[in-house]
Structure formats: C-alpha cells, structure tokens
Amino acid sequence: MKLVPLLTATSLALSALPAMAQTAAIDSSALVQASVEMSNTPDELVKTIASMPEYVEAFQNAFPGENDPVNFDNFAAAIEQFEATLITPNSPFDRFLAGDDSAMSEQQMRGLQAFMETGCTACHYGINLGGQDYYPFGLVAKPGAEILPAGDTGRFEVTNTVDDEYVFRAAPLRNVALTAPYFHSGVVWDLREAVQIMSSSQLGTELNEAQVDDIVAFLGAVTGEQPLIEHPILPVRTQETPLPAPM
Secondary structure: OHHHHHHHHHHOOOOHHHHHHHHHHHHHHHHHHHHHHOOOOHHHHHHHHOHHHHHHHHHHHHHHOOOOOOOHHHHHHHHHHHHOOOOOOOOOOHHOOOOOOOOOOOOHHHHHHHHHOOOHHHHOOOOOOOOOOOEOOOOOOOOOOOOOOOOOOEOOHHHOOOHHHHHOOOOOOOOOOOOOEEEOOEOOOHHHHHHHHHHHHOOOOOOOHHHHHHHHHHOOOOOOOOOOOOOOOOOOOOOOOOOOOOO
16 A cells, blocks of 8 residues: 555645544644654654655645645644544444444343443443543552552642542543453453452442443443554655654
C-alpha cells in the first residue's frame, strides 16, 4: 500500500474538524513533543518530513492548494484522521442498543443485568462504559500491594492533593476482553479475576461464581469489529533527514 493515497485518504484541513477532532489533533501534536514520549520538536519533525520526497508529494496531494503543505498543523491533522479510523463498531451490545433483541446471548443479558444491579455503571457508563471520570481505587477495600503498589498514588503524583491519593481514571470497558493485562500495575491477566477484584474493592460485593461468569460474558459483548490496518511502504531517509537526538 503506497503512502500517498493513504495520507490523502486520511487527511483533512484542521479547520474542517469538529471540536472533538481538533482536540485529538492537539493531543497528537502534544505527544510528539512530550519528553516521555517522542521528545521531538515541531521544527525538527517538519525538517524530517520535508527531507523525503515521498512525504512531500503525499502532503501536497493531501492538502492541495496550500503553498507549504508540509507543516506541523497538517501533520497533526493527518495523524488525527488516521486515529479516527481506529473504531470498533457493531459489537453485540451496540446491536442490542440499536434494537436487536437477539444480538446478545442469554448469559450476556444476565451479565448486563448484574453489571447494572451491582453498581458497576456508577463509574462505567456512557458510550465507552467509562473513561470520563476519576475515582479512588479501593473505594470500599483497598486491594493488596500486589495489585495496587503502595508507591503508585495515582493523580496525587500530578496534583499533590491529598484527596487524589490512589485516585485513577475509570478505564473504558470497550474491547476489555482483548486488552489484558488489567489495572495500573498490569499484574492481572485474567478478566474473571479482574471482575472479582473490582466487585470487592470498589463495591464491597462478593459475587458468586455464576454472577462473575455472566459479567465476563457481558464484557465480551462490548468487543466490536476490529479495524483492518494495512501498513504503508514508508519512505527511506535521505542525506538531509535529521538524525534523532541522543536521549
């Protein structure tokens, strides 16, 4: 798959993006510059892209009419448009919400009922079943250090506010069956175990075996269709391509 049609198909001018998409483009540009991520600069990145004729041609095709299409804003817009294709629609749960009563199995339906009745939706709600808010991990009973290391104090490390000790983002649960390991320590590889830990530490509830199985089955129902990504043929660096700065 050649780069030019890929970039052309996935790039739009930033001014045409809605507010949420502009936020995604800003996030893309911020990650490139973050010292703990790519630790790059806009000028260095533009020099790198402009040093390879294939990229220059791709940007000219993707942003026609611009005198100098190889710029940092267009780079961020192109990345954002690619990220916008990374969606996983049409899960059984999506089809159920759209009115298809046969989309989920009986066990998945029982799991949905248990998920709501035990209080999981207090934190995991909305289109992504979470991801919007921050909550203490161990709201009822703090899990052991093997699950929540004592030194991992969550948002407190950013805010230095006592109320933010061991406060973390409630993870979105879409595709959670595919995204092990779980928790911030990454030590739990079994979704069933993760459900049991969350029910006791966050809700103070000890689920029976059938309830755990049902909730795990429901969480499998929020797995959507995975995007197909064709890896492009990338341009080769030239003598003008800047070398990465030593870390």
